[in-house]
Amino acid sequence: MNAHTLSSLHPRLPSPLEPVEDERFTRHGVRLLLKRDDLIHPDLPGNKWRKLAPNLAAAAGRPVLTFGGAYSNHLRAVAAAGRLLGFPTTGVVRGDELAGRPLNPSLARCAADGMRLLFVDRATYRAKADPEVLAGILRDAAEDSFVVPEGGSNALAVRGCAELGRELRGHGVDVAAVACGTGGTLAGLAAGLGPGQRALGIPVLKGGFLGGEIRALQEAAFGGPAGTWSLDERFHFGGYARTDPALEGFAEDVEERHGLAVERVYVAKMLYGLVTLAQEGAFPPGTTIAAVITGRPEPDGPRPDHPEPG
Template sequence: MPSDPPALSRLQPVLPSPLQPAEDERFARHGVRLLLKRDDLIHPDLPGNKWRKLSPNLAAAAGRTVLTFGGAYSNHLRATAAAGQLLGFPTVGVVRGDELAGRPLNPSLAQCAADGMRLRFVDRATYRAKADPAVLAGLLSDCGECVVVPEGGSNALAAQGCTALGRELHGRADVIAVACGTGGTLAGLAAGLAPGQRALGIPVLRGGFLGDAVRELQREAFGGPTGAWSLDERFAFGGYARTTPELHAFADDFEDRHGLPVERLYVAKLLYGLMTLAQEGSFAPGTTVAAVVTGQPWGAPDSSR
């Protein structure tokens, strides 16, 4: 992985991120100890896995224009735009949904624009084909020379960057769980864990493709499979950016119990999944589970639909 240039060190990330106990009888009654890995505290503008995945990519970009992809409420787009603003490099965001062009920007995209990101809206068919060389060439012909970072920031560099998350948890937990969107964090987390530890991914979207994505990322980043990991795909709550009243009620209750602002689209699904698994007896008594808190709530819409 490229070493961080001096510019990245100016961002002053909090590393390693804090690991905090969460006393919760819903876990304790099943002999499970819950810890919270507070990656949301790494940096106010590049929290959690955004820092871990973006920092090696930004080091490789070395100040050149970064082009990347995301939906209308993408945490990744906001983090990339914020990094560009803080470090002084241009950014381009390719946004899924050409119907958004010409409309007032939602708060998330407005923040991207305020941070200097040039927004390019494309139709959904084009967005799905964004990895196709011809489609990518068309985007680059419009946007000029750019360093391309994939959706969610998940590539080999990102997976390598996320190995530090696993190393920070050596000897601290038996199972380390993380919510998954594109698979890069899980791929690197598993690679960084010690023997005897395992990583658990909770996908926040439907489709059943993340297993293949994680395996491919590990192949690209590490030459092949590494570390013990698995997925439990039951807790997407309808799909990406979707929630339910049940999930909101659970998140509200968790906030009241632990004083932790619970981000709904990733973290709430992770914590709900872990509680369900504990109740099902999926963790042997005496197991310590660390939940990676990848972000805090930020102006997301109510997506209970």
């Protein structure tokens, strides 16, 4: 697989940068822009395209094996890419208790796109980075498979996400905000921004571990720290795919105000965090924020009892 093959999917790049009028920002002298990465490609939207494109180019048509939970958007994106570009895919799914059961809508879409699903017990899944465990998984799949990690975040993906930051240069953007799962998008975004710009990450999982993951990803991708970034870990709403009536009401309000379909797992929490920070005076008057819209709502997306940061 080469860049020409990937370009045949006609991604919308650079993705649109749209100004929005919202008094929750303008009253504080803050300008809000939406970076519409959700419009890059209908089957590979947002950071899924930016992370997967360099990995698929490196795979060069070999089978691709990756990992995810029962409602993983990442698995769905890899399966769709396999269908569109004609290469075999294997999805290693956390939870051997799911084997033999009817597939949920998310996994059914993966299977319909031609992905082979391997269900493994949770202990094996946790140890998937161990070389012996991974070798055993590959024996059950295709041993020449190109392995993409859970959530798609590796050095290749981080370098792909740096293009997101480069697209935000020259537009007067001071702060680029993005929701964080595995940290790969933020690691690349920060590296691609220009002088005087900074990246702000809103983690959607609780635990306080993400800073170390981002530093490790930048080390792998760039050999050390790159760009200016920070995290605000207050807006996870209890953990991955967790929500409450306040967040749901906020998302519905944004949809009514701006005609934007708000994805709940990532985007809603990021926008909620930005509104709160603006109210707290965290952004000096005159600040321009670009909020990265990394995905769109999925009717069969993650459920709170099946968390998956992918």
